[in-house]
Amino acid sequence: MEEACSVPGSSLDLSIPGICEGYLMKRRKYPLKGWHKRYFLLERGVLKYSKTQQDIQKGKLHGSLDISMAVMSVNKKSKRIDLDAGDNLYHLKTKSSDIFYIWLTKLGAHRLFRKNEAMSVHRGVLHALSLSQSTLPVVGTMTQQSLSTPHHYPSSASVEGPEIISTAPPASYPGVTNKVSAWLQQTHNIDATSNDLARSQAELTELVQLIQRLHWLEGSVPITNTDLEMRISMQNLFLEKPKKKSGKFTSSHLSTNSSNMAASVQSIPDYVYSQLSNPQVTSPEAKKLHQDICMLSQRVYGSLKSIHEVLTLERERMRQAWTSPDLRQNTSQQLATMSSTLSERTPSMARHSRRAPSVAESTAEYFDASEVIMCETSSEAEASDESGLSDITTTSNSEPEEGHSAATLNYRESLKTATDKPSLVPSDTGRRTTLPSPCADNSHIGIMTILYNNIGKDLSRVSMPVALNEPLSLLQRLSEELEYSELLDIANNTDDPYQRMVYVAAFSISGYAWASWRNRYKPFNPVLGETYENHREDRGFYYISEQVSHHPPISACHAESENFTFWQDQRWKNKFWGKSVEIISSGLVNVALPKYGDHYEWNKAVTCIHNVLSQQRWLEHYGEVVIRNTKSDECTCKMTFVKSRYWSSENSKNEIQGVVLDRAGEVVHRFGGFWHEGIFCDTMATPTCIWKPNVQPDDHFQYYGFSRYARELNEMSADLEIILPPTDTRFRPDQRLLEEGKVAEADKKKDQVEEKQRDRRKEMDKRGEEHIPRFFRKVVDEAGREVWLYNGTYWKIRQDPGFSKTENLDLW
Secondary structure, eight states, X not given: OTTTTOOTTTTSOOOOOOOEEEEEEEEOSXXXXXXXXXXXXXXXXXXXXXXXXXXXXXXXXXXXXXGGGSEEEEETTTTEEEEEOSSOEEEEEOSSHHHHHHHHHHHHHHHHHHHHHHHHHHHHHHHHHHHHHHTSOOOOOOOGGGOOOOOOBOOOOGGGOSOBOOOOOOTTOHHHHHXXXXXXXXXXXXXXXXXXXXXXXXXXXXXXXXXXXHHHHHOOOOOSHHXXXXXXXXXXXXXXXXXXXXXXXXXXXXXXXXXXXXXXXOEEEHHHHHHHSOOOTTSHHHHHHHHHHHHHHHHHHHHHHXXXXXXXXXXXXXXXXXXXXXXXXSHHHHHHHXXXXXXXXXXXXXXXXXXXXXXXXXXXXXXXXXXXXXXXSOOTTHHHHOOOOOSSOOOSOOSOOTTHHHHHHHHHHHHHHSOOOOOSSOSOOSSOSSOSXXXXXXXXXXXXXXXXXXXXXXXXXXXXXXXXXXXXXXHHHHHGGGTTTHHHHHHTTOOOHHHHHHHHHHHHHHTTGGGGGOOSOEEEXXXXXXXXXXXXXXXXXXEEEEEEETTXXXXXXEEEOSSOEEEEEEEXXXXXXXXXXXXXXXXXXXXXXXXXXXXXXXXXXXXXXXXXXXXXXXXXXXEEEEEEETTOOSEEEEEEEOOGGGSOOGGGTTEEEEEEEETTSOEEEEEEEETTTEEEEOSSSSOEEEEOOOOOOTTGGGGTTOOHHHHHTTOOOHHHHHHSOTTBGGGOHHHHHHHTTOHHHHHHHHHHHHHHHHHHHHHHHHHTOOOOOSSEEEEEOTTSOEEEEEOSOHHHXXXXXXXXXXXXXXXX
C-alpha cells in the first residue's frame, strides 16, 4: 500500500508563486551600451517586459523569457542579474539592494516552480509508460498441463488500457490456489483503492499548501528570513514606489542563517512590506482560499471514506481466511503462494518495482541550465560599458520602426527577383580553391567546463583547445571585410552623396556575411607582434595588419587602393553569459574616398553565438550602426541589425534595415534586406539590388564554412615564403598544422606558442620595456580617442629583397 500511494510528483511543491512587477534597468540591445528603464512582469515562471505597465496590460511585449530554461548569474556588488536562455539574453539591474533582494527571491521561487512543474509532468509521463509496459501480456512457455485459465482483472485506472493476462501459480496446493483465486475474483476494488490512496496523498499535499498560504495571509509579522522569503515568494508584489514618500521597514533583526542572500539585506521599503503584511481575512484572496480548502477537504474525505470501507471489508475477509482450517496448514508455503498470486493479479502494486529510467537521470538534460552563478565582484569589463542608472527612459528609437515586417517581406521578394550583377572581380584568381584537410570534429570537446569557469569574463584571455579553432587568425578575419571591396570602388565613382552613402553602408554590411556559415569554430588569437599582409591584384588593394597590444588585445589594419583607404583598430571583448557568447567590438571602422574627400566612420554591431554549449549553435548580429561623414554633415546613415528573437518567423532572421538622412533628419533613401542574402534599395530612381553575397562552395561545411575568398587567405606560395617577414600569420606553426589536419600536434604547438609569448612578456617586464609595434603608431584623434594608425612603412620596406631577414622577432 505504501508503494502504491507513492505518486510521481506528489512530493514536489507546485504552489504558484505570486506575481512580481515593476521597473528594472535593462542593458540596451542597440547598440548595447548604456541602460534604459523597462517594465517587467514575472508570472508563473515567465518574465515579460515592455516600456510601460500599460503596454504589458495591452499585450505589447518587447520580449519574454522562461526563467527555468535560463542560466542566471548574479552580481551582488553591482546589483545585477544576467539571464541567458540561449536565444534570449537579458542584463538587468536594480537601483537598490532591497529591490535586488526581492527580485532575486521572486526569480528563485518562480524558477523552482517551473522546474517542479516540468519535473511533475515528466514523472507522470514515466509513470504512464511504466503502467503501459505492465499491461503487456505475459507470454509463457509452459506445458499444457501447467496452464490454467487466466483470470481477467478489470482496472479502474484509465492508463491501464487492456485487461491483464497472466498465468496462475503452480498447482502444488490446490486448496490454497482455489481460495486465493476465489478471494481475488471477489475483490473488484483493489486497484480503485490504490488509485484513491494515490489521489488522496496528492490532494492532502495540495491541502497543506493551501492551508500554509492561508496561514501566510492571516499570520503575524515575519520574524525570520525564511518566513520573509516565503511571503515574498507567494505574494503578488508591485515594486513601484508610490508618489507619496515612504519609509523603510528595518529587517536587521531578522535571523541571518538563511541559505539565500537575505543576510545581506538591511531593509525593505514599507510600501513593499505593506503588501507582505496581514490583509483582512475577508479579502478576496482569503475567501477564495477558504472555498478551495473546503472543496478539497470534501474530496479528500470522500476518497478516504471509500478507502476505509474497502480496507475494513478486506480486513474481515482476511481474518476469516486466516482462521480457515485449510489455510492453517503449511503456512509458510501458503503465504509465499498468496504473495506470488497477489503480485501477478494486482499489477498496480508491483509496477513501481519495474519502473525503468530514474527521474533523476532522465531529467538531467532538461535542467542542466538551471544553475545560479554567484559573482562576488564585478567583471573587469563592466565599468567600460555600464553607465550610471537613470530614471529617465532612453528616448532613442533602438528598435525597428513599425511596419518593418511588411518591408522585410518586400525586400526579400525584391532580392529573389533581382538579377545577379556581373562581378567586377575575376572569378579565376589563380589561387587555391580548397584546403589541405577537412575541418576537425570538435563535438567531443568539453566546452561546458571551460566556459562555466569563465562566466562573465573576457574569453580572449582564456586558452581554448585548438580543435575549437579555424585555421585563420583574427588578423586574417579582419581582411575578410574587404571581400566585397568593389562596393567602395563604386562609391568612389558615384557623384550623388546620398547614393554614395548607400554603397558605403552596403560595404559595411557585407563584412558580416561570413557569419552565416562560421559558427562552429573560432579564429586564432594573434600573438603580440604578429602581422599579416594581403596584396590582392584582382581587387586592387594592399592590406597590412598587426597585433599592436596583447592586454587589452588590439588588432590594427590598413588597406589602400586607388579608390579607397580602409583602416580600423579593433578591441574585442568576448563575454560568456551561460548559454551565449557575445563578441563586442569597441573600435571604429574608417573609409576614405579620395575622389570626393570623404571620410566615413562607423561602429560595429554586436555578434552573438547562441547555444554555444551544443552542436546546434547559431550566430546573429544585432545593434544599431551609425555611419557619419566626418568631412561633411550633408548626410548620415542609420542601420538596425534586428535581433531575431522578437519575431517568431524564421524569415525575419538576419534582418537589417537602414535609412540615409539629410542634415535636417529627413529620409532620403531607405534600404534593407538580410546580411546573409543581400541589400535592396527601393528609393533610388530605379530600385536596385545594391549587393548580394557570393555563392558558397558546395563543400563549404567540410572546410570550416569558408568561402572561396577565405580559403585563399592562409595560402603560402613559394614566392611569398621567400619575401614575407617571419612574423606573418602564414608562418604560425600551430595554425598551419591545424590546416593540415594534424590536430594533436597543433594543440601541443599552440601551448608552446602561448607559453613563449608569456615568457617574452615577463622578460620585457623585468627590463621595464614595452612592446613597440613596427608598422602602426598610437595617436589621439579629434574626439580624444586613442587610435592606432598605419605609419606607412610596410610596403616601402617590403620592396627591399632583404626585408624578411631584418625581422628578428621570434614569435613561434
